Amino acid sequence: MKKYTKSQLALRNGQDKPEIWCAYQSIIYDVTNSRLWKNGKHYEHWAGQDLTEELKDAPHTEKVFEKFEKVGMLSS
Template identity: 75%
Template sequence: MDLPVYTKQQLALRNGQDKPQIWVAYKGLIYDMTESRLWRNGKHYEHWAGQDLTDELPDAPHTDAVFEKFTPIAMLG
């Protein structure tokens, strides 16, 4: 997989507020959630876009299989 690398600062801007894109990171990969109805306005329940959600997933009512529906667009560097 030859993906671009973005920093945490670049990821943080893709929160649906500062920039229109809604991105989240999980296990070193960045996913574009802009088209997901569950991420309207950059918020998904108590989680905000533009962040690395790896450590938060154990508290979610779903498994990491949810990421299989989305294609990684970049790596978190």
């Protein structure tokens, strides 16, 4: 799986590039086609970043990522 830096992920925020990506536990997911991520925003969360820490406050579990394509790994 291709590796991306945090800077590369940050560009996939729905504003700078057409892709809308977010990471969870170092796996990057493409959420571009999700109606819940329109314009790179999902409630108070923004795409282009690692959402691992923010998920604990979400009303859903990590299973939500199962429906999205894995596009890469977040390099450390």
